[in-house]
Amino acid sequence: MSPIWILPFTFFSLLFFTIPGVLILDIPKSEFSFWQKLFLGTVVGYIIFTLVSYLLLILGLGILIIPGFILVDSYFLKSFRKRFVLGSILKGGKLLIVTLVFTIGIIGQLLIISPSGWNVNGDLLFWSSHAHDASWHFALMNEIQKMSFGSVIQNPEFAGEKLVNYHIFSDIAPAIFNKYLFIPQIELYFRLFPLLYSILLGTAAYFLGKALGKSFSAGIWSTIFIYFGGSFGYIATLIQHKGVGGESIFWGSQIQSAIGNPPFIAADIILITFLYFFLKILEKNNRTLLFISTMLLGSLAVFKIYASIVMFCALGITGVWEVIRERKFRIISLILPSGIISAILFLPFYGKASSFLILQPWWYIRAMIADPSRLNWIDLELRREFYVARGGIRSILRIIEYEGIAFSIFLIGNIGMRFLGLFNVVSSAKTFFKNYFNQVFILITFLSIIFPLLFLQKGVAGGTANFLEYFILGFGFFAALTVSRLMKKIKNNALKLSIGLIIIILAVPTQAGLIYEFYSRNPFTKITNDELTALSFVKNNTDKNVIILTPPYDPNLNLKDPIPNIWDWFDTAYVSAFSARRTYFDDYEQIDIMGYDYRSRLAVKQTIFESLDASLVKEKIKETDAKFIYFPKPMGPKINLIKVGLTKIYENSEVEIWKIK
Numbered sequence: 001m002s003p004i005w006i007l008p009f010t011f012f013s014l015l016f017f018t019i020p021g022v023l024i025l026d027i028p029k030s031e032f033s034f035w036q037k038l039f040l041g042t043v044v045g046y047i048i049f050t051l052v053s054y055l056l057l058i059l060g061l062g063i064l065i066i067p068g069f070i071l072v073d074s075y076f077l078k079s080f081r082k083r084f085v086l087g088s089i090l091k092g093g094k095l096l097i098v099t100l101v102f103t104i105g106i107i108g109q110l111l112i113i114s115p116s117g118w119n120v121n122g123d124l125l126f127w128s129s130h131a132h133d134a135s136w137h138f139a140l141m142n143e144i145q146k147m148s149f150g151s152v153i154q155n156p157e158f159a160g161e162k163l164v165n166y167h168i169f170s171d172i173a174p175a176i177f178n179k180y181l182f183i184p185q186i187e188l189y190f191r192l193f194p195l196l197y198s199i200l201l202g203t204a205a206y207f208l209g210k211a212l213g214k215s216f217s218a219g220i221w222s223t224i225f226i227y228f229g230g231s232f233g234y235i236a237t238l239i240q241h242k243g244v245g246g247e248s249i250f251w252g253s254q255i256q257s258a259i260g261n262p263p264f265i266a267a268d269i270i271l272i273t274f275l276y277f278f279l280k281i282l283e284k285n286n287r288t289l290l291f292i293s294t295m296l297l298g299s300l301a302v303f304k305i306y307a308s309i310v311m312f313c314a315l316g317i318t319g320v321w322e323v324i325r326e327r328k329f330r331i332i333s334l335i336l337p338s339g340i341i342s343a344i345l346f347l348p349f350y351g352k353a354s355s356f357l358i359l360q361p362w363w364y365i366r367a368m369i370a371d372p373s374r375l376n377w378i379d380l381e382l383r384r385e386f387y388v389a390r391g392g393i394r395s396i397l398r399i400i401e402y403e404g405i406a407f408s409i410f411l412i413g414n415i416g417m418r419f420l421g422l423f424n425v426v427s428s429a430k431t432f433f434k435n436y437f438n439q440v441f442i443l444i445t446f447l448s449i450i451f452p453l454l455f456l457q458k459g460v461a462g463g464t465a466n467f468l469e470y471f472i473l474g475f476g477f478f479a480a481l482t483v484s485r486l487m488k489k490i491k492n493n494a495l496k497l498s499i500g501l502i503i504i505i506l507a508v509p510t511q512a513g514l515i516y517e518f519y520s521r522n523p524f525t526k527i528t529n530d531e532l533t534a535l536s537f538v539k540n541n542t543d544k545n546v547i548i549l550t551p552p553y554d555p556n557l558n559l560k561d562p563i564p565n566i567w568d569w570f571d572t573a574y575v576s577a578f579s580a581r582r583t584y585f586d587d588y589e590q591i592d593i594m595g596y597d598y599r600s601r602l603a604v605k606q607t608i609f610e611s612l613d614a615s616l617v618k619e620k621i622k623e624t625d626a627k628f629i630y631f632p633k634p635m636g637p638k639i640n641l642i643k644v645g646l647t648k649i650y651e652n653s654e655v656e657i658w659k660i661k
Contacts, residue, residue: 005183009192012181013042016066019073021045027288034088039203043273044292046200047299050172054345057172060149066180094216101220102202105227109198109259110191111515117190122529123563127518130190130260131525131566131574136590137262138185138577140168144175145580146544153349157573158591158598159547159582160625164351165594167302170262189262197265201255202226204272209480211279217484225476230254230510231416236375237513244513249374250413251364251452252468255476256511264466267304268473270296271311278334279437285330293334298341302349306466308342310451314443318436331436351595357455357464364452364465365406380405411449414472417507421478424485428478445474463593522562525569527578531632534655538579541649542628549584549626549660550575551635552605559634567632575630584624609637618644621660629658 021041025032032040053065090098116130126134139156143163147153153163174188183192202223209222231254233246247254258264274296281289297315301308312335319331368374370381384402387395412419425445428438448471457463483503490496538548553571558564566574573587585591585601592598607620609631617639621629629646631637632655641648641658650657 005187005192006195008181009177009183009188009196012177013196015073016049016069017045018042019045019077020048020069023076024048024288024292035203036207039200040207040273040276042196043200043204043269044296046173047270047296049176050169051295051299053172053176054169057144057147058149060147060151062145062147062176062179065176090216097220101223101227102199105202105223106195106198108227108511108515109201109256110194112257112518113194113260114191115519116523117186122532124186124527124532125523125563126525126566127523128260129524131527132570132572132587132589133260134189135566135573135577136587137171137174137189139573140166140171141175141178141185142576142580144168144172145179154582155591155594155596156576156582157586158596158601159584161596162351164349164596167263167305167346167349169299169302169345170266174262193262194259194265197262197269198259200269201265201272204269204276205476208272208276208279209477211276212477213481213484215484215488217487218480221480221483222477224504225418225480225507226255226473228256228504228511229416229418229472229476229479229507230256230514232413232510234509234513236413240376244509245517247510247514250368250410251374251462251465252414252472253465254511255469255473257514258469263304264469267300267307268469270300270303271307271470271473274300274311275437275441278440281330281334282437290334294338294341297334297338299345301342302345304466305346306464307470310444310447310467310470312339312342313447314440317443318439321433321439322436325433357451357457359454360456361454362403363456365403365410368410369406375409414468415475415479416510417503418472418475418479420482420503421475421480424478424482441474441477445471445478448474524563525566526563527566527574528654530652530654531565532578534630534650534652534657535575535578537650538575538581538628538630538657542579542581544580546581546627547584547625548575548579548581549605549608549621549624549629550586551609551631551637552602553586553588554635557634565632567635579630584626609635612639614639614643621646627660629660631656 018038018041021044022037023041024044025037025041049069052068053062056062056065056068089095112128113130116126116128117134118125136157140163143153143156153168155161155163174185174193177183177188178185205222205226206219210216210219212218212222231247231250231252233249234244235246236249237243237246247257253264255268258268274293277289277293277296280286281293297308297311300311315331315335319329319335322328322331366381369377380402384399387398387402415421425442428435428442431438432442433439448467448469451467452464455464483500487496487500490499551567553567557568559568561568566572571587571589573583573590575581575586576583585598585605588598588602604620604623608617608624608629611617611620617637621644628649629637629641636656645661646658647661648656649659
């Protein structure tokens with residue numbers, strides 16, 4: 001991470017996130033500690049900054065965001081200094097444990113994303129899917145920076161269409177920091193915000209775990225399972241002689257991997273922080289805490305809708321139970337305003353073509369067992385199919401046996417060493433109807449596995465697997481409580497240490513394997529210096545609202561480069577991302593996920609780049625409303641563009657740019 005940017009980013013984060021959040025957390029006078037105010041306050045401040053920025057952007061007043069927060073901070077800074085007293089620091093062994101867990105945990109998370117986006121000899125290098133995902137988020141940041149009063153946020157890689165079925169809220173703060181504070185998008189996406197997210201994720205987990213278990217041990221084990229807990233995928237890959245890996249072989253992505261997905265990691269942080277405040281509300285009903293929790297819950301849907309669905313379902317069930325049992329409306333009074341906020345924020349991005357749930361029970365388990373890229377246990381699947389076809393009582397018993405095996409693998413495989421949390425689930429279930437927090441927490445956890453067991457998402461079969469993240473997250477806390485209680489009963493320190501090390505050693509292999517898999521090979525793709533120069537030319541010499549026409553992705557091209565160019569690797573929004581201009585159509589996978597019908601545009605692009613009929617090409621170019629054609633030379637159109645009236649305005653060794661008259 002470049003020291004040039006870490007210092008200003010830290011300063012601005014304190015100014016725009018931490019100080020406003022701390023001031024709000026100081027209002028309830030609910031005895032938050034210094035460290036709770038510092039870290040949980042930063043989460044609250046981040047949400048406030050995002051919501052206020054969004055409001056000012058849609059009003060066309062984005063220029064007021066930075067000075068507005070500075071003025072507010074300046075006004076309250078005097079009282080802030082008086083009330084914000086440094087808290088006590090852990091000492092001795094506890095301080096050492098916290099330092100080690102957070103340092104190694106944060107570094108481990110950053111290794112998943114931060115090496116991408118480095119400029120080596122002029123070329124930008126990317127590992128894993130980062131080039132694809134980062135290009136999409138950079139393009140969204142560019143769109144956020146173009147927002148003005150009355151404008152509609154367009155899809156940057158499907159020009160002329162409103163952005164639907166995707167939410168920009170995790171990209172708002174980075175967009176503001178880039179536009180007004182001049183911190184590069186590359187640094188913000190790959191290093192600076194991931195560092196902040198990782199710190200906030202670990203600290204939020206620590207505070208919630210400590211509050212639930214009422215001990216330091218519960219807090220630190222919650223953080224350990226957040227940072228280091230992986231699936232049992234490594235057992236499957238070792239059996240398959242594929243080394244140590246298999247992070248998501250059972251479908252669920254692990255919490256550590258969320259660092260590479262800004263909406264996911266932000267939603268995890270918001271969800272954990274909300275649960276902490278919800279616990280405090282149940283202990284002591286406080287209006288300010290209720291307001292803070294309403295804001296967090298209401299904003300969750302526009303960070304990650306999956307998290308919002310399970311939260312509202314769990315709270316709704318518990319809220320109704322509270323009314324029936326005690327005639328109290330504490331939880332309902334939290335849900336209703338949060339639901340209104342969610343609707344106000346969510347509906348502008350909702351599209352009728354959005355995917356919806358299809359009843360398809362057990363699909364993930366079927367695919368997990370039989371798919372060659374997963375367990376590839378064909379024998380088990382064939383046995384099941386044989387007994388299904390055979391029928392009879394004995395066959396039913398066999399089917400139940402095989403389905404039980406498959407489900408157990410799905411369940412335990414996904415949560416890994418977090419399976420220890422099953423013991424705490426049993427004890428928590430005893431107070432399910434009396435303890436509202438336990439009820440909500442259990443409902444969140446198990447609704448998150450019920451949804452994917454029953455439903456698929458239309459258009460994106462694996463979409464509902466996103467719910468599993470919250471199932472895994474919940475079991476991390478259950479496991480932490482189990483382990484902390486076990487450790488409390490053990491008096492021998494050497495035995496405690498041994499058990500703790502065994503748990504960690506059995507939990508980490510898939511994540512260690514994931515990091516090794518990323519960086520034991522060449523970067524997955526690159527954007528060359530010449531191409532970056534061409535994209536800069538577009539950015540600096542065209543109107544910000546022009547449409548760029550790019551060539552269709554060719555999966556069969558494969559120029560055999562050890563590090564392929566991004567256009568020879570996959571279909572991405574890189575042109576829009578690095579030129580800050582909209583493209584006619586790129587990134588078919590992302591466009592398909594959001595529910596757009598892209599086939600007609602794909603056909604237009606194919607005609608333009610493959611046809612030799614000048615009049616037809618000219619007609620199709622006109623349909624795009626594009627003002628420029630941008631293409632790497634190996635992907636250039638077959639027809640001479642001069643014949644269709646275009647003018648070349650830029651060329652280097654790799655790229656040509658033509659102006660459409």
